[in-house]
Amino acid sequence: MTLALAQVRDLDCIATFSPLTFDEGSAEVSGAAAILRRILYRWCTPAGFLSWAEGLGLKRPILDLDASTWTPQQLRGYEAALEREAKDEDYVLTAKVRVTLAAGVLTIRATIKLVDGITYPLEVTVDQAATALRTIGAAA
Amino acid sequence: MTTIATYEEATTAPTQEEKHDDLLADCVDQGCTVAGWSDSAPQRAMVEGNATALAFEAGMRVQLAKASTLRGCAELDDTWVDQGLTWYQVARIAATQAVWEVPLLIAQASAPVTIGPTSRILLQVADGTIFECSQGSAVTLNAASNYRGRVAFTARLVGTTGNQVPGAMAQARVIAGPAGLSVDSEATAALTTAARDAETNETAIARAEGRWGTLSGVLTAGGWRYVLCTPEAGGQATITRVFVDDTNPNGPGTTAIYLANAAGPASADEVAAAQTQASGLTIAGTGGTTVAACVAETVELVVDLLVVGNPLASAQAVTALVQLAGAVTGDILYLDAITATLMAIPGVRNVPTMSVEEDIVRPRNGVIVLSPTVTQA
Numbered sequence: 057m058t059l060a061l062a063q064v065r066d067l068d069c070i071a072t073f074s075p076l077t078f079d080e081g082s083a084e085v086s087g088a089a090a091i092l093r094r095i096l097y098r099w100c101t102p103a104g105f106l107s108w109a110e111g112l113g114l115k116r117p118i119l120d121l122d123a124s125t126w127t128p129q130q131l132r133g134y135e136a137a138l139e140r141e142a143k144d145e146d147y148v149l150t151a152k153v154r155v156t157l158a159a160g161v162l163t164i165r166a167t168i169k170l171v172d173g174i175t176y177p178l179e180v181t182v183d184q185a186a187t188a189l190r191t192i193g194a195a196a
Numbered sequence: 197m198t199t200i201a202t203y204e205e206a207t208t209a210p211t212q213e214e215k216h217d218d219l220l221a222d223c224v225d226q227g228c229t230v231a232g233w234s235d236s237a238p239q240r241a242m243v244e245g246n247a248t249a250l251a252f253e254a255g256m257r258v259q260l261a262k263a264s265t266l267r268g269c270a271e272l273d274d275t276w277v278d279q280g281l282t283w284y285q286v287a288r289i290a291a292t293q294a295v296w297e298v299p300l301l302i303a304q305a306s307a308p309v310t311i312g313p314t315s316r317i318l319l320q321v322a323d324g325t326i327f328e329c330s331q332g333s334a335v336t337l338n339a340a341s342n343y344r345g346r347v348a349f350t351a352r353l354v355g356t357t358g359n360q361v362p363g364a365m366a367q368a369r370v371i372a373g374p375a376g377l378s379v380d381s382e383a384t385a386a387l388t389t390a391a392r393d394a395e396t397n398e399t400a401i402a403r404a405e406g407r408w409g410t411l412s413g414v415l416t417a418g419g420w421r422y423v424l425c426t427p428e429a430g431g432q433a434t435i436t437r438v439f440v441d442d443t444n445p446n447g448p449g450t451t452a453i454y455l456a457n458a459a460g461p462a463s464a465d466e467v468a469a470a471q472t473q474a475s476g477l478t479i480a481g482t483g484g485t486t487v488a489a490c491v492a493e494t495v496e497l498v499v500d501l502l503v504v505g506n507p508l509a510s511a512q513a514v515t516a517l518v519q520l521a522g523a524v525t526g527d528i529l530y531l532d533a534i535t536a537t538l539m540a541i542p543g544v545r546n547v548p549t550m551s552v553e554e555d556i557v558r559p560r561n562g563v564i565v566l567s568p569t570v571t572q573a
Contacts, residue, residue: 109235
């Protein structure tokens, strides 16, 4: 059975936005907000971690990026990996990710277009102090 | 909560997929919509993780249930069997090395040569097996000895690969040692101590269970097998096969025991030690028990092999066939086992001809010894 986007309903596992932390909560989230969270979970999941979906996740999940070093080519490759993960999620039509590194802060800005035709922003920053979720699903 | 009533139920584990389906069915029963859970949906992780954990726990329960019996342990792995054997205060018998007495010849120009405990001499037979000089007392090869002498060699590795046929030892090459030294092919090498492989689960369990036979007033067949093969009970580890004929073979009330090691009939020393041991035991029957070596039931086996890329295949086949016969603890050496052994040799593609066409049956007082002649094309 295929659900309409509005019918998708997940547990909300985001405990705090800044720093970005996860936990099993009882709150629920639905629709586009649920899909954007699924993309965020993918970005924070090490590749091979989920036994039922070993191809899901990143070799360098964003929660593990503190104190990492990057070349410009690596940043472009990381953008492609983030976009690929986003596009692999159901209900996603297109995903565009831009990664910038400035003054020790890595910023990931994504625009995600879902099957409802709306483009949603998703922004995460990483610095020495913490990883923080800046924007998820605000009006574009 | 369902209960596990039978051993069969206890030793049957649901799969991760079955647990997964059960959990999803539970969710549906609770009113959840389980569709649309992509791989990254959090609630899916709970189902998948719980299913994995439950399947793991069920698998562990199966292992523990099987480990409640010694034969069930054998369905797990060797380490479980080793633990199970401790219930009988029995330990698995380890593999041992073969020891040969090999006739050597020194070239006159190189004589005299004295070989002793510090000599470094290596022999290699056609299948690649290496033997190291282990001569304890000095042996001098000179004109007085006609440039000949018999020297002890021990297989470098444990296991029955050291139980070569004498013909293979006669053609062994000296790969390290004094110049001019060679194996005297006109004399015959003698296997003084047969090697054995580590006890298999099956034989270790049978030996352990045989210990029950020692608790009765007199020894049963299983009891004989236990005492004669178990070092802790005064037996000999090199005796790997004990055949008990309790059908009054030498008259009313008599029992005959025939011994073999992994190379063939038990040696004179092994039989003598077993007889001494048996004389101190309470035996069954009124007519007496005899302990003797098995009679060798030698079977000439001529085999042609079709081989790709392994020039040592025929030599390795000879060794493998000797090992196979040495491992027969029952009454029959099956033709299928011979074929399977040959096909397991690297490079063997086919066995076009084989001189034996039927299963080989062990005589009541004997042990099967294969005398293989193997060629390869």
